[in-house]
Amino acid sequence: MTRLIFVRHGESNTTVARRIGGHRTCTGLSPLGRLQADRLRKRWQEAPEFTVDALISSHFPRALETAEIIAPALGDLPVETVNGFGEHDPGEDCDGMTFEDFVSRYGERDWESDPFSIGFPGGETLAAFHLRIGETISQTVHRYEGKTVVITCHGGVIDAALRQALRAPSIGAFDIWTLNTSITELQLVRPGRWKVLRYNDHAHLAGLDGETKRDAP
Numbered sequence: 303m304t305r306l307i308f309v310r311h312g313e314s315n316t317t318v319a320r321r322i323g324g325h326r327t328c329t330g331l332s333p334l335g336r337l338q339a340d341r342l343r344k345r346w347q348e349a350p351e352f353t354v355d356a357l358i359s360s361h362f363p364r365a366l367e368t369a370e371i372i373a374p375a376l377g378d379l380p381v382e383t384v385n386g387f388g389e390h391d392p393g394e395d396c397d398g399m400t401f402e403d404f405v406s407r408y409g410e411r412d413w414e415s416d417p418f419s420i421g422f423p424g425g426e427t428l429a430a431f432h433l434r435i436g437e438t439i440s441q442t443v444h445r446y447e448g449k450t451v452v453i454t455c456h457g458g459v460i461d462a463a464l465r466q467a468l469r470a471p472s473i474g475a476f477d478i479w480t481l482n483t484s485i486t487e488l489q490l491v492r493p494g495r496w497k498v499l500r501y502n503d504h505a506h507l508a509g510l511d512g513e514t515k516r517d518a519p
Contacts, residue, residue: 304443304490305352305450305499308460309372312338313482314364318514320401322422323364325388327398330363334514338483338507339371345506346375354379355449358442360387360456368483369454376452386438389456393425417472432472435462443490460486467496483507 312335316323331339357379359369369381396404411421417428426434442451457480465472467488480486484504489497 304447306439306442306463306488306490307352307354307450307452308463308486308488309342309368309452309454310457310460310480310482310484310486311362311364311368311454312336312371313514316364316398318516320516322392322396322399322401322404323362323389324392324397325360325362326394328363330367332514334511335364335482336367336371338510339368341506341510342483342485343372343375346372350375352450354452356382356446356451357454358382358384358387358451359454360389360459361385362388362456365454365456369452372452372454384438384442384453386434386441387453387455387459390422390428390431390458391426392422395424396422414474428472431458432462432466435459436466439463439466463488464498464501467498478502481507481512 312331314323314335315329315332316327318332321327354376357369357373357376359365359381361383366381366383373379373381408423412419413421413428417432420427442453460480461478462472464478464486470476478501480502481504483506484502486501486503487499489499491497
């Protein structure tokens with residue numbers, strides 16, 4: 303049976319800077335983010351949980367850096383970049399903006415009522431994002447049928463994957479909060495039927511700060 307093991311990237315520099323971090327402006331992991339990824343690597347080196355057949359990353363630097371850090375625990379597999387696993391694309395105009403500037407220019411956006419509405423002007427709708435993630439998962443399952451694949455990606459990607467596995471609506475209904483470098487594991491039991499083996503497993507982060515401390519404004 304095909305197993306997809308999603309790992310959210312470590313804390314990013316864009317998160318620390320409170321900026322919208324699309325692939326154009328992403329500068330990789332913060333020091334805490336690298337430590338989080340290193341903790342996951344050590345966890346899997348000290349207590350291997352599975353044999354991995356492929357290691358995939360989105361094309362964002364923060365996801366690629368996470369994959370490179372954990373690769374030694376997975377047999378030093380080469381990192382395959384799959385753009386389809388990238389985070390919700392904010393578009394060129396919004397990519398890199400501070401959240402404060404975004405709200406000042408565009409106001410508070412409605413992310414809940416209509417997945418087809420434009421949240422990021424010039425960016426990807428939530429409906430298009432969910433379609434892309436669904437297509438990318440389907441392609442991955444067909445390429446690695448019966449295999450175990452680790453995918454370093456993003457909170458939004460894991461949210462979309464989990465909702466699709468549960469056949470839940472793409473927006474609303476419930477809130478989930480996927481922590482940096484946490485593990486979410488899905489198993490394809492038969493075509494169209496997924497089993498959620500775990501969500502947000504972050505035991506390796508015990509004792510670490512939840513986020514980088516920022517100076518008071």
